[in-house]
Amino acid sequence: MSEHIETLTIRRPDDWHVHLRDGAMLGAVADFTARVFARAIVMPNLDPPVTTPEAAAAYRARILDAVPKDSGFTPLMTCYLMEDTDPEVVARGFADGAFAAVKLYPKYATTNAAYGVNDVRKVYPVLDRMQAIGMPLLLHGEVMDADVDIFDREALFVDRVLGRLLADFPALNVVLEHLTSAAAATFVRDHQTGREGRLGATITAHHLHITRNALFEDGFRPHMYCLPLAKREEDKRALRAAATSGESAFFLGTDSAPHAVDAKEADFGCAGVFTAHAALELYARAFAEEEALDRLEAFASLNGPAFYGLPPNEGRVRLVRDDTPISESIDVEGRAPVRPFFAGQPVGWRVETENGDHAQAGRTAHGGEARPSGS
Numbered sequence: 001m002s003e004h005i006e007t008l009t010i011r012r013p014d015d016w017h018v019h020l021r022d023g024a025m026l027g028a029v030a031d032f033t034a035r036v037f038a039r040a041i042v043m044p045n046l047d048p049p050v051t052t053p054e055a056a057a058a059y060r061a062r063i064l065d066a067v068p069k070d071s072g073f074t075p076l077m078t079c080y081l082m083e084d085t086d087p088e089v090v091a092r093g094f095a096d097g098a099f100a101a102v103k104l105y106p107k108y109a110t111t112n113a114a115y116g117v118n119d120v121r122k123v124y125p126v127l128d129r130m131q132a133i134g135m136p137l138l139l140h141g142e143v144m145d146a147d148v149d150i151f152d153r154e155a156l157f158v159d160r161v162l163g164r165l166l167a168d169f170p171a172l173n174v175v176l177e178h179l180t181s182a183a184a185a186t187f188v189r190d191h192q193t194g195r196e197g198r199l200g201a202t203i204t205a206h207h208l209h210i211t212r213n214a215l216f217e218d219g220f221r222p223h224m225y226c227l228p229l230a231k232r233e234e235d236k237r238a239l240r241a242a243a244t245s246g247e248s249a250f251f252l253g254t255d256s257a258p259h260a261v262d263a264k265e266a267d268f269g270c271a272g273v274f275t276a277h278a279a280l281e282l283y284a285r286a287f288a289e290e291e292a293l294d295r296l297e298a299f300a301s302l303n304g305p306a307f308y309g310l311p312p313n314e315g316r317v318r319l320v321r322d323d324t325p326i327s328e329s330i331d332v333e334g335r336a337p338v339r340p341f342f343a344g345q346p347v348g349w350r351v352e353t354e355n356g357d358h359a360q361a362g363r364t365a366h367g368g369e370a371r372p373s374g375s
């Protein structure tokens with residue numbers, strides 16, 4: 001089942017959750033995001049993490065240095081929440097535009113989450129201040145209790161932590177990031193209205209395409225390892241239903257998370273799937289399979305800005321059917337390459353941007369290496 005629409009033009013989208021990293025990795029991946037997306041919420045889980053307005057401004061400048069000057073790309077920076085974060089620092093960063101939001105990682109939940117939050121009550125003074133000034137809280141929604149099955153971490157977070165948080169901070173704007181379970185999608189749908197603050201959720205491209213089976217297809221597949229883990233088929237179906245529903249609570253956030261192949265293919269391998277090279281194309285593939293391409297613009301370009309109180313972008317991008325395979329690897333200067341999602345396979349679409357010169361980024365006809373054009 002797949003819609004036979006050959007081309008689709010939508011408003012230029014935004015990526016409301018992305019990892020751009022730093023240094024050589026930033027140089028290798030930033031253009032993939034900037035060529036398509038006008039704005040991106042940039043995750044702060046560097047090492048050391050981004051915790052001050054000054055660090056966010058410096059990181060923002062490095063990102064702008066790494067993307068083509070004509071990309072029209074705006075990074076929106078986030079503050080990494082720690083148990084001893086000072087509410088004044090957060091409020092100052094929001095007031096002067098250095099921070100767009102605060103990101104809460106449960107301690108040890110994922111990459112560079114060692115400085116994260118163990119006891120949510122310890123950050124209540126920060127949340128109180130954020131509620132007062134209208135600053136959004138972005139949640140990595142997993143409980144980390146040792147006795148909880150890793151596939152149940154998200155559903156139990158929603159059950160044990162999120163409901164309580166929303167009740168204690170009725171006016172706080174909250175995004176539950178990278179939904180992976182039917183339980184979380186249902187929770188967001190049921191709680192998006194009825195309180196003063198907004199509740200939204202991002203959905204990644206890869207969670208619309210894989211289930212946990214992908215981790216073990218003909219052997220262990222470290223490049224399918226991300227957190228939260230992909231769940232069951234019924235969860236994937238629920239995520240597809242949410243993304244294609246057109247409901248304003250659900251919007252695009254790739255969680256594109258590049259790691260060099262030697263960090264993925266290792267004991268203690270890193271969590272993260274890299275999708276920025278074909279992100280909008282991967283969403284288009286899922287929406288076409290659901291015969292919902294007419295809802296892609298709401299999900300990719302309208303619902304996110306509405307949540308963040310920003311205008312939608314004026315530019316347009318065009319999706320065109322294209323069966324060229326994704327390249328096998330993305331070069332990183334001086335380091336091992338990154339293996340892109342769908343490596344060696346066609347996604348079925350390519351994006352044409354208004355300046356038209358980035359259309360083949362991340363793809364080669366022969367499945368060899370590719371670099372983002374313009375870098």
Ligand code: DOR
Binds near residue numbers: 045140226258270271
């Ligand atoms: O798979 C993931 N990778 N999930 C996260 O939450 C973080 C990310 C990363 O930074 O590598």
Ligand code: ZN
Binds near residue numbers: 018019043255257
């Ligand atoms: Zn992430």
